[in-house]
Amino acid sequence: MVQQFAATAAVDRALGESQALLEAGQVRQAITVLEQAGRQTLHPAIAQRLVDVRVEAFGRMSWPDAPPQWPPPHDGRYAHEQGFPEIDLAQLDVGALKAGVFGKGGLIVRGLMPPDVVTTMRGNIDRTLEARRQAVMAQTTPDTAVWFNRSEKVRGGPVQLDKDNSNRYSNSGSVWCADSPVMSLALTQFYRDLGLPQLLAQYFGEAAVLSVRKWVLRCITPNNGSEAGWHQDGRFLGDPDIRTVNLWIALTDCGSGAAAPGIELVGENNGTLYATGTAGADFDWTVSQAVVDEVTRTHPTAVPAFRAGDAIFFDHFNLHRTAFGTDHTRNRYAIESWFFAGSSAPHKQQPLVL
Numbered sequence: 001m002v003q004q005f006a007a008t009a010a011v012d013r014a015l016g017e018s019q020a021l022l023e024a025g026q027v028r029q030a031i032t033v034l035e036q037a038g039r040q041t042l043h044p045a046i047a048q049r050l051v052d053v054r055v056e057a058f059g060r061m062s063w064p065d066a067p068p069q070w071p072p073p074h075d076g077r078y079a080h081e082q083g084f085p086e087i088d089l090a091q092l093d094v095g096a097l098k099a100g101v102f103g104k105g106g107l108i109v110r111g112l113m114p115p116d117v118v119t120t121m122r123g124n125i126d127r128t129l130e131a132r133r134q135a136v137m138a139q140t141t142p143d144t145a146v147w148f149n150r151s152e153k154v155r156g157g158p159v160q161l162d163k164d165n166s167n168r169y170s171n172s173g174s175v176w177c178a179d180s181p182v183m184s185l186a187l188t189q190f191y192r193d194l195g196l197p198q199l200l201a202q203y204f205g206e207a208a209v210l211s212v213r214k215w216v217l218r219c220i221t222p223n224n225g226s227e228a229g230w231h232q233d234g235r236f237l238g239d240p241d242i243r244t245v246n247l248w249i250a251l252t253d254c255g256s257g258a259a260a261p262g263i264e265l266v267g268e269n270n271g272t273l274y275a276t277g278t279a280g281a282d283f284d285w286t287v288s289q290a291v292v293d294e295v296t297r298t299h300p301t302a303v304p305a306f307r308a309g310d311a312i313f314f315d316h317f318n319l320h321r322t323a324f325g326t327d328h329t330r331n332r333y334a335i336e337s338w339f340f341a342g343s344s345a346p347h348k349q350q351p352l353v354l
Contacts, residue, residue, distance in 0.1 A: 214338035229286030
């Protein structure tokens with residue numbers, strides 16, 4: 001559990017130095033100073049300021065022109081594999097990522113997050129959801145404020161404030177990671193230790209950014225026998241020229257054969273956004289079962305079995321939904337991190353400099 005910290009000279013020094021660098025136009029240096037301070041002390045003031053600076057930094061940075069060819073070529077190494085290719089973390093490189101996402105619609109990486117980190121992240125999601133519930137009910141305490149504290153620079157309403165049958169805010173659902181500065185700091189440290197910014201820079205041909213609205217902590221409860229809506233995230237993002245990749249990390253054993261709901265995905269990537277809201281669709285943002293049936297005549301669906309710590313990469317063209325079974329008994333925890341090429345990141349998603 002993160003404790004409240006008293007202000008220290010080191011914290012004040014880092015905050016002051018970062019602000020001076022930001023005002024001087026040295027945006028990435030300003031972020032680096034705060035990240036380095038955050039490794040020394042998980043101080044709430046450092047974590048909160050990092051969210052603010054990441055939001056502000058995007059508008060201060062210059063971005064290159066988009067590459068002339070997108071999607072880029074790949075080596076087709078998984079062309080003869082059935083379903084989504086699977087690799088271990090040690091095999092993850094830009095060639096594998098491109099061949100998986102562009103060639104097969106996704107790439108599963110086993111053991112991406114170590115077990116001790118998984119346990120910590122799952123517990124912290126519980127703390128964040130509880131802190132959000134208390135904030136909505138005006139019951140925030142100093143301890144819970146560490147876990148849920150919205151930046152004044154963040155726009156829009158909180159995501160998916162799930163309610164129980166008594167119309168009270170619950171401890172499940174989804175919450176923006178940016179609304180939990182301590183979790184944001186912990187996750188970006190994990191991404192750096194993983195080498196993810198460098199990998200994504202190779203993938204996009206430029207630096208990657210996150211976004212407020214597409215960086216989400218999830219705790220999904222069993223909903224046995226229900227059906228979730230088929231969708232493509234490209235329908236929500238609004239810019240046809242975006243370049244994306246999503247890193248979805250399971251924090252619970254889930255999917256095929258597990259006690260927690262997984263994710264059902266169509267294994268193809270032909271760069272098509274399918275019609276939504278047509279006859280039979282439950283909502284105007286979902287793809288109807290009739291359209292899905294047509295697509296899956298040649299590209300079947302899969303409900304991969306994930307162990308806690310496994311992950312899958314896919315992009316905004318992927319057609320997917322939550323996979324509810326009929327005998328689930330456990331909640332499914334997951335972290336969803338959508339990354340965008342900085343030059344084409346949709347502004348309405350509020351980009352965050354990584």
